[in-house]
Amino acid sequence: MGFHWKWDFTWEILPRLLEATLNxxxxxxxxxxxxxxxxxxxxxxxxxxxxxxxxxxxxFVEFIRSTPLILQIFxxxxxxxxxxxRMSPWTSGMIAIGLHYSAYLSEVYRGGLNxxxxxxxxxxTALNMSTRQAYTRxxxxxxxxxxxxxxxxxxxxxxxxxxxxxxxxVAELMHTANAIGSESYRFLEPYTLVGVIFLAISLxxxxxIRVFETYVRRKLGLK
Amino acid sequence: xxxxxxxxxxxxDFLKGTGITAAQFILATMLAIxxxxxxxxxxxxxxxxxxxxxxxxxxxxxxxxLLVQLYWIFFVLPLFGVTLDKFTAGFVxxxxxxxxxxxxxxxxGIQxxxxxxxxxxYALSMxxxKRMWRIILPQALVNMLPPWGNLLIxxxxxxxxxxxxxxTDLMFVAKQINGSTFLSAQAFGLALIVYYVFARFIVxxxxxxxxxxxxxxxxxx
Numbered sequence: 001m002g003f004h005w006k007w008d009f010t011w012e013i014l015p016r017l018l019e020a021t022l023n024x025x026x027x028x029x030x031x032x033x034x035x036x037x038x039x040x041x042x043x044x045x046x047x048x049x050x051x052x053x054x055x056x057x058x059x060f061v062e063f064i065r066s067t068p069l070i071l072q073i074f075x076x077x078x079x080x081x082x083x084x085x086r087m088s089p090w091t092s093g094m095i096a097i098g099l100h101y102s103a104y105l106s107e108v109y110r111g112g113l114n115x116x117x118x119x120x121x122x123x124x125t126a127l128n129m130s131t132r133q134a135y136t137r138x139x140x141x142x143x144x145x146x147x148x149x150x151x152x153x154x155x156x157x158x159x160x161x162x163x164x165x166x167x168x169x170v171a172e173l174m175h176t177a178n179a180i181g182s183e184s185y186r187f188l189e190p191y192t193l194v195g196v197i198f199l200a201i202s203l204x205x206x207x208x209i210r211v212f213e214t215y216v217r218r219k220l221g222l223k
Numbered sequence: 224x225x226x227x228x229x230x231x232x233x234x235x236d237f238l239k240g241t242g243i244t245a246a247q248f249i250l251a252t253m254l255a256i257x258x259x260x261x262x263x264x265x266x267x268x269x270x271x272x273x274x275x276x277x278x279x280x281x282x283x284x285x286x287x288x289l290l291v292q293l294y295w296i297f298f299v300l301p302l303f304g305v306t307l308d309k310f311t312a313g314f315v316x317x318x319x320x321x322x323x324x325x326x327x328x329x330x331x332g333i334q335x336x337x338x339x340x341x342x343x344x345y346a347l348s349m350x351x352x353k354r355m356w357r358i359i360l361p362q363a364l365v366n367m368l369p370p371w372g373n374l375l376i377x378x379x380x381x382x383x384x385x386x387x388x389x390x391t392d393l394m395f396v397a398k399q400i401n402g403s404t405f406l407s408a409q410a411f412g413l414a415l416i417v418y419y420v421f422a423r424f425i426v427x428x429x430x431x432x433x434x435x436x437x438x439x440x441x442x443x444x
Contacts, residue, residue, distance in 0.1 A: 066376055066422035067415045068383035071394055075415065078407035163290040167387065174290060187298040195295060198287040206286075 010189050013180050017193055020176035021201075027093065027172055028159040034098025035158065036151075039105030044135075046110060064103035070164045072096045077168045093165040101158050105151065112147030113139065145217055152209030156202050163194075173197065229409040233400055240396030241417055247310075247382040247392055248421075251318040255378060258322025263329025264355075277326065284323035289381055292316050297388045313385030313392075321378045328374065332367030333359060365437045372430035376422050383418070393417055 045057040064072070076099075077092040087095075116139050124134035163174035177190035224232075265277035284292065293316040296307065307315060336359050344354035386395035397414035401407050 062423065063415075063419055066380070067418045068380040068394065070383050070386075071397070071411060071414055071418065074398065074401070075407070075411040078401060078411065082405065082407045160286075160288045163288045164384070166290075174288075174294075177294075181298070187294075188302055191291065191295045191299050195283075195287045195291050198291060199283065202286045203282060 006186070006189065009184070009186060010193065013190060014193065016176055016180065017173065017190070017197065020171060020173045021197055023170070024159070024162050024172040025201075027090075027097070027162045027165060027170060028155075030094050031097040031101060031162070032155055032158050034094060035101035035105050035154070038098060038102035040109055042102055042106035043109035043113060046106070047113065061103045061106055064100055065107070069097065069100045069161055070167065072100055073164055073168055089165070089169040093168060093170045097158060097161065097165065100161075101154055104154050104157075108147045108150035108154065109143065111150070112143035112145075115146045116142045141220075145213075145220055148213045148216060149209075152206075152213060155209065156206055159202060159205070160198065224404075224406060224409070226409055226413075229406060230413065233410075233413075236396050236400065237393065237413060237417065240391060240393035240414075241421075243310075243391055243395075244379075244382055244393040244418075244421075247314045247317065247385055247390065248379050250314040251321065251378055251382060252375060254314065254318025255321040255325050255374075258319060259325025259329050262322065262326035263333065266326060266330050267333060281323045281326050284320050289316065289320045290384055290387070292320055293384055293388060309385075309388045309390050312388060313382070313390045317378060317381050317385065321374060321381065324377070325371070325374055328367045328370050329363070332363035335366045336362045361437075361441060365434075365441055365443065368430065368434045368437060372427060372434075375426050375430065379422055379426060380418070 042057055042061055046054050046061075048054060073093060073096040076096040077087070077089065080087050080092065120138055120142065121134065124138050129137070162170075162172055165172055166175035166178060169175065173194050177194045180190040181187045230237075262277045262280055265273050266281070268274050268277075293312070296316045296319075297309065297312040300307065300312075340358055340362065341354070344358045349358070382392060383394040386392050386398060389395065393414050397410045401410040404410070
């Protein structure tokens with residue numbers, strides 16, 4: 001075999017890869033939705049006055065952040081059946097990737113929440129607000145803008161990590177490229193196209209996120 | 224089989240896997256540092272062509288997945304006549320990927336050195352190379368060491384992907400033992416713990432120590 005790019009083969013496999021791209025986007029979106037909610041829970045849990053809870057959540061976040069996602073995907077996928085819980089590749093993939101990124105997002109939220117000045121809390125107390133009111137009306141709205149950049153980066157990050165789901169059989173882009181490769185014994189076109197598709201999505205997405213961030217900052221009257 | 228029996232039976236395999244992971248980690252780190260320095264400095268060049276090469280490299284490697292890059296280097300590069308064995312392909316892919324992220328840290332670190340330092344070096348009529356090497360880079364290094372700590376944790380985690388091209392690292396060993404014994408919780412759980420200990424009790428303390436040493440050397444302790 002040598003290097004020669006076959007255009008007819010490219011056009012033949014492109015529809016299949018684009019279809020799989022949709023799955024990749026769905027996986028990234030669903031994983032991110034889980035991570036956004038769970039991340040907030042993990043961040044808020046670390047701000048409660050219960051020392052034991054704070055400690056356990058803190059260590060959990062550290063553990064998730066310092067172990068490989070691919071290993072966590074395998075863990076979730078294989079350990080369930082060992083104890084009689086069967087999950088589809090999609091379910092276990094979404095749990096693993098959502099959990100992994102919730103740990104990262106909780107750190108982003110934590111930074112955002114810590115950046116809100118102490119005076120804001122005191123003002124809430126002075127106005128006789130409940131903790132819940134203080135969070136939803138005063139603290140979280142101010143914690144969002146500094147957290148936006150980090151949140152955007154992890155959205156692109158989760159998108160780029162979805163190929164790892166191919167190892168447990170989620171039919172996303174990488175999985176489809178592998179299938180095409182083993183059917184046709186041609187790896188040049190499928191793998192290159194996967195790279196191009198990733199670039200074509202992640203570069204504009206990163207640019208869009210930067211624009212969105214400045215828009216929100218301006219809207220909220222922050223420089 | 225309890226976890227202790229499991230460890231007693233399989234510890235030699237895990238130890239071998241951990242050794243391969245450590246080797247991949249060290250080689251990929253060295254490659255990433257080298258690439259980050261070169262690409263970071265090139266991005267600050269006044270020459271548009273040099274800058275363009277660096278930006279293209281960084282955007283390609285940061286814009287696509289490491290897994291895609293790894294497969295590309297291992298399966299497609301041989302078609303161009305560059306055949307790397309799996310072990311080399313593994314750390315080369317990881318190092319090139321993280322090097323692109325590191326390049327941004329190098330650029331940021333250099334830009335964070337105050338302008339007065341550049342002017343002072345200029346006033347002492349240092350050559351550009353000497354100015355960079357003796358004045359700017361040491362200060363930039365101190366500024367960028369904390370984010371490099373995080374980057375090295377990412378690098379360590381990413382080495383697990385090389386198991387997918389059959390490098391017999393820790394991840395590969397865990398998968399193999401899982402396949403032959405079906406003791407998933409033990410096999411993957413133990414591997415998770417080893418990675419965690421590696422990251423939290425070896426890499427992170429080492430980086431903290433290095434930060435302290437560098438700060439003292441520059442008299443900023």
